[in-house]
Amino acid sequence: MAELILHHYDEAPFAEKIRLIFGIKNLTWRSVIQPAALPKPHLVPLTGGYRRTPVLQIGADIYCDTQLITAVLEHAHPQPSVFPDGNPGLGYALGSWAHGPYVVTSVALYMGSEDPFAGAVDLPSHFFEDRKKMWKTQFDTDSLAPKLPGLRAQLDAHTDFINLQLADGRSFLTGEKPGLADLHAMWDPWFLYRFAPKEAQRAYDRFPRIAQWLARLVAIGQGTRKEMAPDAALDIARAASPNPATGVDQYDPLGIKVGTHVCVSPSDYAEVNVVGELVGTTVRSVSVLRHDPRVGEVVVHFPKIGYRIEVV
Ligand SMILES: N[C@@H](CCC(=O)N[C@@H](CS)C(=O)NCC(=O)O)C(=O)O
Structure with a gap:
């Protein structure tokens, strides 16, 4: 190959x-x-x-x-396998949750936040304008400010799904091995910690299991x-x-x-x-x-x- x-x-x-x-x-x-x-x-x-x-x-x-x-x-x-629990259909189907309402909520929070360049990320100067155009079918960036509390409430409800899975002390969402379900769910905390750290702190500080789970995922590394x-x-x-x-x-x-x-x-x-x-x-x-x-x-x-x- x-x-x-x-x-x-x-x-x-x-x-x-x-x-x-x-x-x-x-x-x-x-x-x-x-x-x-x-x-x-x-x-x-x-x-x-x-x-x-x-x-x-x-x-x-x-x-x-x-x-x-x-x-x-x-x-x-x-x-x-990326389906260590033997449930490929469920793993793929979860993508329609993750790539839709879950991701769009976090991106809107980032785009609507007061300082969308607060994170220590290396981005070109026209990044924000580029994304404003790219996301226009999902939300209007210029009118996000009054919607932020509602978006935060949405994000917390999504985050609670992750907490429910981790509540029994397991290492990853479907058990002791990482899989696609984790990768779908980690998108938002991974993104917000980098791009909008204050939003991430607000959302995740009270759930220590999220940061620990994220650290376990990042520790997997990228192969060679x-x-x-x-x-x-x-x-x-x-x-x-x-x-x-x-x-x-x-x-x-x-x-x-x-x-x-x-x-x-x-x-x-x-x-x-x-x-x-x-x-x-x-x-x-x-x-x-x-x-x-x-x-x-x-x-x-x-x-x-x-x-x-x-x-x-
Ligand atoms: N549904 C697509 C979404 C990909 C996506 O939106 N990626 C973001 C970056 S993480 C993007 O393309 N941003 C614009 C760009 O990179 O030009 C997928 O699963 O690959």
Whole structure:
């Protein structure tokens, strides 16, 4: 198998999920640092416009979104599993909670906080403006101030789910081993401690088990990480051929034939039309072939959940 190349930046909480999966599975991977805000000239040739973080590259196959990246890694490296309790369906389904209301609440708290640069994070100066635009389908940053108490109440109710799981003294949410449920749930404290420390203190100080659990997760480490220059990753894509196409899933309800031009876009935030030829679907994913002057032929894979797929 070609090397695992993760396009990310260190402050990205969604990327931390995948870095910790590398840690749980003790994998060796290449790290390509991409900018935290647009423009992303070394990412877009691979993805066709998708700008979110992280993206996993394996040769000329490009996997977008942590839902799909997790499934790819779990399939290729089943042990140790990210479902130590033997409940993969529940683990994946929890992503719809985490990536929706749970994450959006914390991001809105951060964007609405008085000093959204209070944390010791290394971010470009246009980061805030970039995120204001990116999150506009979920909330209007300029009118968040009066909503902060309500958002804090929402966050506390979500946090209580974590407390309920940890209440019996277990090390991780589903038992003594870490798994995807932990990675979904840790997003918000991991993010808020870095980006909005005062909000984090307010939310988590009274629950010592949260900080202890977070420390156990961070201690897993990232596996073996080796840096790679962005141009080298683009060269690897150009030199490689995508995996053979799988064709359309026999039960696929979309009714789109292989070879049809489609556009795929996130349907929640950071919408963008990634256009290509449909080469395959599975019950949970869609794959499109693109031709790019810098990287040649690449296949970009997306999960179906959270993405719109339309004929163009
Ligand atoms: N559903 C996506 C969400 C990814 C996401 O929103 N990532 C944040 C960073 S942690 C992002 O893309 N921010 C904008 C950017 O990096 O350009 C996933 O699970 O991968």
